[in-house]
Amino acid sequence: MNGLGRALPAVLLLVFAVLGSVLPGWLVFVLTLALAKGLVVLAVVVLMRAGLVSFGHGLFFAGAAYAAGFATRAWEVKEALLLILLGVAVAVALGAVFGLLAARYREIFFAMLSLAFSMVLYGVLIKAYTLTGGSDGLRIPVPTILGVVPQLEQARLAIYYVALAAVAVAVALIRRYSAAPLGYLMQAVRDNEVRVGYLGASVNRAIYLTYVLSAALGGLGGVLVALNVGHIDPNLAYWTTSGEFVFIALLGGTEGVLAPLAGAIVYELFKSYAFKYAPYAWQMMMGGIMLAIILFLPGGLWAPIERALRRTR
Amino acid sequence: MTTIVADGLVFASWLFLVSAGLTLIYGVLRILNIAHGSLYALGAYAGASLVIVYSQREAWPYGTFFLLPLAAVVVGAVTGPVMERGVLRWMYGRDQVLQLLVTFALFLILEDAVKLIWGVSPYYAFQPYTLLGEIHLADVVYPGYSMLLVGVAACAAVGLWLFTSRSRLGRLVVAVIHDPEMSTAMGVNLPRVYVLTFSLGASLAALGGAFTAPMISVVPGIAVEVIVVAFAVVVIGGLGSLEGAVAGALLIGLVRSAAVHLFPALELFAIYLVMAAVLLVRPHGLFARPEARRI
Numbered sequence: 001m002n003g004l005g006r007a008l009p010a011v012l013l014l015v016f017a018v019l020g021s022v023l024p025g026w027l028v029f030v031l032t033l034a035l036a037k038g039l040v041v042l043a044v045v046v047l048m049r050a051g052l053v054s055f056g057h058g059l060f061f062a063g064a065a066y067a068a069g070f071a072t073r074a075w076e077v078k079e080a081l082l083l084i085l086l087g088v089a090v091a092v093a094l095g096a097v098f099g100l101l102a103a104r105y106r107e108i109f110f111a112m113l114s115l116a117f118s119m120v121l122y123g124v125l126i127k128a129y130t131l132t133g134g135s136d137g138l139r140i141p142v143p144t145i146l147g148v149v150p151q152l153e154q155a156r157l158a159i160y161y162v163a164l165a166a167v168a169v170a171v172a173l174i175r176r177y178s179a180a181p182l183g184y185l186m187q188a189v190r191d192n193e194v195r196v197g198y199l200g201a202s203v204n205r206a207i208y209l210t211y212v213l214s215a216a217l218g219g220l221g222g223v224l225v226a227l228n229v230g231h232i233d234p235n236l237a238y239w240t241t242s243g244e245f246v247f248i249a250l251l252g253g254t255e256g257v258l259a260p261l262a263g264a265i266v267y268e269l270f271k272s273y274a275f276k277y278a279p280y281a282w283q284m285m286m287g288g289i290m291l292a293i294i295l296f297l298p299g300g301l302w303a304p305i306e307r308a309l310r311r312t313r
Numbered sequence: 314m315t316t317i318v319a320d321g322l323v324f325a326s327w328l329f330l331v332s333a334g335l336t337l338i339y340g341v342l343r344i345l346n347i348a349h350g351s352l353y354a355l356g357a358y359a360g361a362s363l364v365i366v367y368s369q370r371e372a373w374p375y376g377t378f379f380l381l382p383l384a385a386v387v388v389g390a391v392t393g394p395v396m397e398r399g400v401l402r403w404m405y406g407r408d409q410v411l412q413l414l415v416t417f418a419l420f421l422i423l424e425d426a427v428k429l430i431w432g433v434s435p436y437y438a439f440q441p442y443t444l445l446g447e448i449h450l451a452d453v454v455y456p457g458y459s460m461l462l463v464g465v466a467a468c469a470a471v472g473l474w475l476f477t478s479r480s481r482l483g484r485l486v487v488a489v490i491h492d493p494e495m496s497t498a499m500g501v502n503l504p505r506v507y508v509l510t511f512s513l514g515a516s517l518a519a520l521g522g523a524f525t526a527p528m529i530s531v532v533p534g535i536a537v538e539v540i541v542v543a544f545a546v547v548v549i550g551g552l553g554s555l556e557g558a559v560a561g562a563l564l565i566g567l568v569r570s571a572a573v574h575l576f577p578a579l580e581l582f583a584i585y586l587v588m589a590a591v592l593l594v595r596p597h598g599l600f601a602r603p604e605a606r607r608i
């Protein structure tokens with residue numbers, strides 16, 4: 001990685017911080033959504049690097065969002081940072097429990113098992129009507145941030161900066177992880193799991209730890225979406241939501257930490273326009289784009305940028 | 314007790330119809346087709362439209378029963394070659410993850426294609442359902458149409474068994490399942506087997522959809538529900554195994570029906586509980602051979 005590549009995250013952080021105060025409110029809303037979903041996509045990508053596709057990250061996404069939702073309603077916790085911590089803690093707990101089972105499976109079985117877990121949560125959320133509001137979902141009031149009560153029109157902007165800070169922390173965390181033995185081990189697992197086993201490393205343990213880390217990131221994204229939208233419903237746990245994350249991962253590319261985030265931003269912007277102009281055909285466009293990327297641009301949208309960065313040495 | 318078994322059998326028949334094609338396609342093409350649910354939806358829409366058009370003509374009422382399989386065959390014959398030759402064939406031998414995503418893309422495309430062709434308002438094709446009246450089974454009264462569904466599923470199962478064990482093409486398919494490379498070396502036309510298998514699998518999904526159409530209101534979104542259930546069935550049975558699909562369907566069907574009648578709260582989870590329990594004991598499902606690990 002050269003100088004520009006190293007400085008890129010800091011530069012981007014600055015650009016996005018400025019963008020927040022310049023862009024119109026609706027665009028800030030979309031960007032917040034994109035950043036939050038980008039975190040979940042990053043979570044999916046971390047597992048993908050070990051060759052594991054999770055079609056069930058909606059489990060952590062929705063789990064954390066609902067944890068925040070219950071906390072605001074039942075215990076009247078309004079502090080955004082507390083809600084975020086709580087959501088992540090719940091996601092980690094879910095990951096720690098389900099990971100025990102999921103870490104034993106690979107390939108399609110891993111994908112399908114994770115899908116089944118998230119569908120169980122979906123079922124619970126739909127059925128427990130008195131607690132969760134069933135398919136209507138729950139409303140989440142505007143939170144306070146570090147004890148400050150933001151005005152309604154500033155709340156969006158405040159949540160945008162919270163999301164941006166969360167992304168910065170997550171990016172730093174995942175960079176550390178990728179450079180740590182565990183991160184390298186996961187790449188080796190993807191290349192050849194049996195050899196890793198023969199070299200004396202516990203593959204299942206490595207996958208388990210990564211799974212829990214991934215769950216935490218997924219939960220972080222879930223809380224941020226809940227705070228930003230101000231409403232949660234069981235669809236957060238539905239398998240098509242998880243499929244969307246996998247789709248974005250592919251759209252952006254699975255290398256590095258910036259590709260998933262870039263993918264999420266492109267996706268959200270594209271989706272909001274496509275949905276506006278072609279409500280019955282936007283999924284079709286998405287599918288077409290996805291096919292085109294798989295067939296013609298295997299590295300995702302970020303791959304050409306990555307190559308360009310490498311050339312400017 | 315009779316009710317539980319009868320309900321279970323009916324649900325199992327439905328499960329088998331929606332998942333048999335999925336496992337067949339996986340067995341031969343090694344691709345887990347997420348778009349399978351969309352093929353089911355296409356079958357349901359095609360079947361419903363044919364029945365509605367036919368019923369407006371005051372023709373022989375029982376004719377509708379022949380329209381449903383016809384719709385399924387048409388859907389299979391159209392989508393099979395288009396999807397397999399047009400898209401999937403570029404994916405053979407590539408990362409399993411990418412194959413999964415390609416079918417997810419196809420699912421997204423078909424989802425909207427259905428909306429563009431048939432619109433978003435529901436279709437009701439209840440005529441075949443009402444024609445069959447009710448049947449008395451020991452002490453319970455049962456809709457005759459449900460029994461027809463059991464018959465159709467049984468025919469499909471027996472038909473598939475005869476196809477794979479007795480017909481020349483079926484044996485070629487089995488040979489390809491066991492060893493694609495050796496089969497090619499022996500002169501099997503692999504692309505033809507692939508496209509025929511995919512079309513057959515698509516027809517089976519559409520058959521399930523077409524025969525379900527008279528019992529439900531056909532609306533956008535029915536594809537999404539089916540996929541997860543079908544996955545559960547074939548994962549329990551063992552991916553690529555037809556016996557497994559039968560066993561998985563029966564197991565889930567009976568357990569769910571028992572849950573509905575005895576523990577209603579468990580209804581939604583019955584499927585996943587069975588799946589988790591089976592995978593815990595047999596990680597590759599009931600009927601699959603564990604694959605050798607490559608070093």
